[in-house]
Amino acid sequence: MQKKYNFMIIDDNHIDIFIAEKMIEATVESCEIFSFKTAKEALTFINEKEVSQTKTIMFVDINMPLVDGFKFMEDFEKLPEEKLKMHLPCFLTSSINEGDISYAKNFKTIKQYINKPLSQKLIQNLISTLE
Amino acid sequence: MELNKIKVLYIDDEMPNLLGFKASFRLHFTIFIANNSDEAIKILNENNDIHIILCDQRMPGKSGVELLELIRTSFPLPIRMLITGFSDIESVIDAINRGNVYRYIKKPWQQEDIITAIAEGHKFYLANSLLKIKNDELTKAYAELDKFAYSVTHDLRGPITSIAGAVMLIENDRDIESIQKMHVMIKHTVEKLDQFITSVHDYYKIQRGELQIEAIDFRELLDDIKSIYSIAEKVDHINFKTSLIVKDENFRSDYTCLKIVLNNLLSNAFKYQKNDNIEKIVDLSIVVNKEEVKIVVSDNGIGIRPEYIDQIFNLFYRATSESLGSGFGLYNVKDVLKKIDGVITVKSEFNEGTTFEINIHSKK
Incomplete structure (x- = not known):
């Protein structure tokens, strides 16, 4: 898979960040992964970063x-x-x-609601629905 | 309850009837009288503990049934009874269906009938009130249960999905170092899960359990606590200082409750340390006086930001993402202290450390 997407992980649990990073690395060749332990840091990052040519899956x-x-x-x-x-x-x-699942539907930009743990299959599925 | 404490409101448009009623029953009950609906509502507003309302059916303007129906919407608790001179079956049916009246009394009334009706109405009132109290309690318990169920699914499922994820990774990994790293992660996650289950158990014990009040051996309690933290002390290189001054041997309280309090505060003090601190300190001091014990737990860890400090005792609140808490601990502490007659105060300087001070009264 060529470099089509970068990734961003926002999770307070460092173990889950680690797992997601590993899964992404195993599934997608050459991509950048940005991980954040708080939503605040992630938002600051998105705000300050210049718009890139590569889409970021969050x-x-x-x-x-x-x-x-x-x-x-x-x-x-x-x-x-x-x-x-x-x-x-x-x-x-x-x-x-x-309640969480139905509340999540309020956000029009959300592409998918995925249950942990993240797996290679889930990432592949997600990418194929995005295309 | 004695009968004369029963509060009765009698509504009738004819003053002689009101006065006659009051004269007949003032020795039996506490009687309020009103000769129109405005006055009746005024009395109900001023006395929120009226037990029984008796109302004449035949009045100018609103009928008794209509008035009782109106009263019921704003004052649902008092037991309503209708008095009428007409043995008109329609108005009785109407009274029961619309005014939801408990009894229907025929005019002219017999004194004994009224007394019996009021006494029985009062019993019904008490049963209803008890039911209402129980209902309110249940509503509250349900709301808590929902919150609880939500958190439990998150706090139990969260670690399990982490473990499942790590296991999946290990399956495809041939690098021994990376496998070892994940092994450590799994171990920490399992410990976290275990801690969470202990908290749930504590929570349940606090909510439902009976206190066992006994003279507390603080030396035994301190040894108990020290043995729990001796490993963390070594592994995480934390200097755990303790001091105990016993000025009175007869302090009485619940041993398990005290242990829950100490355990939660200490586990926080050990958990929320600054990794780069040269000397990590946790200090526990206990002073036992005759009527009161004072416990101080302090650390030089990450501290709490002032804007979050008011919320730290709320159920499932977490003021940091630095460490993996569940938001159970301090809620349990506060709840326990309520039971064993204690108060807690907190002082914290962000990035400097936190001090909790607890004062608990001796129980009889």
């Missing part, structure tokens, strides 16, 4: 302290259009709660 955890995934998405969706279209956010969560 894995956003929901249950995080202070700023959770939903609050993050609220702020994210207020970003200018040229930034939004280069980012492809997905929720990546251990939550199987119906």
